[in-house]
Amino acid sequence: MPETGWATVPFMSTLNKTEGVSLYVQIRETLRSQLNSGDFETGQKLPAEDELAAQFGVSRMTVRRSISDLVDEGLLYRRHGAGTFVAQPHVERDHNRLTNFFDTEQAREIDVEVQLLHQEVVPARLLVANALALQETEPVIRIHTLRRVDGIPTAVYDEYIPYLLDPGLLQEDFRYRPAWQVLESAGYKVKRAVQKIEARPADETFARLLDVEEDAPLLYKHRVVYLEDGTPVSLLLCHNRGDKYAVKMTLLR
């Protein structure tokens, strides 16, 4: 009888071959819940892939796929010839994902209020045209909002979408969902975004909107969202109060 819990769990009995969920996903989530439950020590070795495959009643390629996903997430790591091991927990992950500010922030019971300043169709200025691969003066939908957190003005969002991509979008409510999520609901396959972050001084307009002194440091974000085929579909220009906002990201070797 091993002292770890690994070999004692009748893994294979938990798999369901008839439902819609693939085996490698079921196995991955089974392993993840084992890891999250905290039963396993940092650095502890998992059973070999052969053995896990036998326990789950699947082929080794299938269990490898499950493990690979968890390795990509940083929960496990492999050493060729040695084994698969449990990484230290609590390393923050999953910054580098497109997420909805409201899903993540409001879930923490933070009070977010959105004031719509403009929702209109305007000709693209050069910066916007460049980001969205349009000609200058082509029409774009502009959504301009001021966001308050706990009553404190925190960010000014200026978001642009090519009008000709889908004129019907002009009728959507962009206040509580980022543009990419509105596009997703409309059937577009949103895949990735590239953003650039700078520290900039507040000009007179932003100082007034954000209730800070002129030249106060703002965190400026320039984000372009792309579909899976690489089409740019939205540009977000975002000015955040420097003292109220931070961006996190994960870098891989």
Next chain:
Amino acid sequence: MPETGWATVPFMSTLNKTEGVSLYVQIRETLRSQLNSGDFETGQKLPAEDELAAQFGVSRMTVRRSISDLVDEGLLYRRHGAGTFVAQPHVERDHNRLTNFFDTEQAREIDVEVQLLHQEVVPARLLVANALALQETEPVIRIHTLRRVDGIPTAVYDEYIPYLLDPGLLQEDFRYRPAWQVLESAGYKVKRAVQKIEARPADETFARLLDVEEDAPLLYKHRVVYLEDGTPVSLLLCHNRGDKYAVKMTLLR
């Protein structure tokens, strides 16, 4: 005879089964060079996986692995039941990697100069101890530098490494390589970093070092580097002149 170049290239003859490079890597790089050469139009369909496998003379699972890598990079995208397609080029990728500032910036013939302000062993203050999972006052190696680009002071780096991890590191030259690269050379398996970015006003010290006015906007970066097993091995506190520096990152859905 198809009108595309895909079927006309004798792929399999280019593979080398005896050298050290795995087949899926050879196939991936062959496909990548085809894509980079620009012969293929955005949205063009690739041959089916079955056919590519036949052309390369490998099994379908092998060619799938190659394609999956390119899909992860954003060069291709798959549609279940429809095919694999070429994504739009020129989407910037591969931010989110740990890279050496000098490899990337000096390669562009930018003149970077590093002035060592301190290299010493000090007791960890609370911020440092928290980031590196140490007790306060445990000894850490501190590397404090001022960086000039084209003669203009651009960034102040303050980097910390647990002294007890490897006391010999104190003798290393940290000026032209980030700490994580020094650690890598010493045999440590560097895996990931988590960084937080803020906009902050320059205090008197940073204003003097960076030759800006007090309260000028700085881009502040707090970065912790982790080994593959999750051990934190370095903390970087970095203050960049806001008007001279930007951070880019890619977000995935």
Next chain:
DNA sequence: GAGTGGTCTAGACCACCCG
């Protein structure tokens, strides 16, 4: 219905690590 990608099998051989 034909073509495609998504999943899965039951093996195999190799390179690498460690005691």
Next chain:
DNA sequence: GGGTGGTCTAGACCACTCG
């Protein structure tokens, strides 16, 4: 040398897309 992960095969069946 025994155990491990890395790669690869030659199939198979399914789910999905599209004309």
